[in-house]
Amino acid sequence: MRIPSPRxxxxxxxxxxxxxxxxxxxxxGCSPADPHAAGPAAPGASGSxxxxxxxxxxxxxxxxxxxxxxxxxxxxxxxRTSAAPAPTPTPDPPGSxxxxxxxxxxxPGGTTSIVYRAASAGRxxxxxxxxxxxxxxxxxxxxxxxxxxxxxxxxxGPQASARPAVVKRVLAEGHxxxxxxxxxxxxxxxxxxxRQAYEIAAAKEMIGEAGGPGTEVAWFRxxxxxxxxxxxxxxVQHGMRPLGWSVDTRDWSRPGxxxxxxxxxxxxxxxxxxxxxxxxxxxxxxxxxxRQLLPWLTTHGYTFDFPAT
Numbered sequence: 529m530r531i532p533s534p535r536x537x538x539x540x541x542x543x544x545x546x547x548x549x550x551x552x553x554x555x556x557g558c559s560p561a562d563p564h565a566a567g568p569a570a571p572g573a574s575g576s577x578x579x580x581x582x583x584x585x586x587x588x589x590x591x592x593x594x595x596x597x598x599x600x601x602x603x604x605x606x607x608r609t610s611a612a613p614a615p616t617p618t619p620d621p622p623g624s625x626x627x628x629x630x631x632x633x634x635x636p637g638g639t640t641s642i643v644y645r646a647a648s649a650g651r652x653x654x655x656x657x658x659x660x661x662x663x664x665x666x667x668x669x670x671x672x673x674x675x676x677x678x679x680x681x682x683x684x685g686p687q688a689s690a691r692p693a694v695v696k697r698v699l700a701e702g703h704x705x706x707x708x709x710x711x712x713x714x715x716x717x718x719x720x721x722x723r724q725a726y727e728i729a730a731a732k733e734m735i736g737e738a739g740g741p742g743t744e745v746a747w748f749r750x751x752x753x754x755x756x757x758x759x760x761x762x763x764v765q766h767g768m769r770p771l772g773w774s775v776d777t778r779d780w781s782r783p784g785x786x787x788x789x790x791x792x793x794x795x796x797x798x799x800x801x802x803x804x805x806x807x808x809x810x811x812x813x814x815x816x817x818x819r820q821l822l823p824w825l826t827t828h829g830y831t832f833d834f835p836a837t
Contacts, residue, residue, distance in 0.1 A: 657679060728768075774797070
């Protein structure tokens with residue numbers, strides 16, 4: 529019997545057929561036993577098809593409640609900048625807080641840790657209003673006066689310069705002031721050190737000039753809650769404590785009076801700091817919500833305080 533040569537077509541055909549028969553057996557032994565071993569499927573994926581990396585979207589905690597961005601020196605030139613949109617357009621839940629800051633550091637004049645509570649313990653609340661003063665600030669002051677309530681106004685430098693009489697009224701009626709920068713830059717932490725220092729120091733000077741001799745500006749609030757170790761240190765070096773919040777009403781987005789009211793009623797805890805706005809756009813919803821919130825707060829035993837310093 530003649531043995532076929534290893535190079536003959538018959539040997540090649542036999543070898544190829546044997547490889548085809550044995551391939552499923554060999555591959556079965558290499559497959560992972562856990563169907564999830566190849567990695568998680570994209571959220572919401574169904575069926576047995578695995579999602580490709582490009583089909584998967586990352587999820588992250590909602591960013592602190594951002595205030596409206598002011599993109600130029602002109603008070604009327606306002607816009608909003610933000611990170612990539614969240615998967616759904618639902619507002620932050622009541623009680624949302626500014627993002628966790630870097631560890632606090634000591635600095636001449638105080639600590640750089642962010643304030644999230646009222647100065648005194650017990651059933652107290654610190655109301656804060658950002659982006660003013662504006663034509664709505666007077667209406668808010670009228671309502672606060674009706675209930676003997678005090679608040680803190682985080683003011684934009686040029687806005688204060690444009691309405692010195694309102695700044696003086698804020699002080700005369702026992703309220704306090706907070707520095708909210710010159711141009712409301714977002715995100716602030718990406719600016720150079722010199723630009724951040726200017727935004728903070730110049731705004732404090734403008735607010736002080738509008739308020740008159742002896743005006744105190746005790747806090748600094750970064751636009752959108754975008755605090756960094758750098759801008760917190762600058763604030764402390766200028767005699768101000770970084771100020772956050774514990775309840776974000778998201779009134780800047782004009783979600784409706786009922787939504788603003790519900791954010792406070794559901795999210796407030798004793799000693800909380802509430803974020804609202806008296807400037808930066810149409811604040812008629814904020815005024816209407818405050819008209820409901822002030823009697824609700826007093827009925828529920830809350831007293832009005834300032835943030836801790």
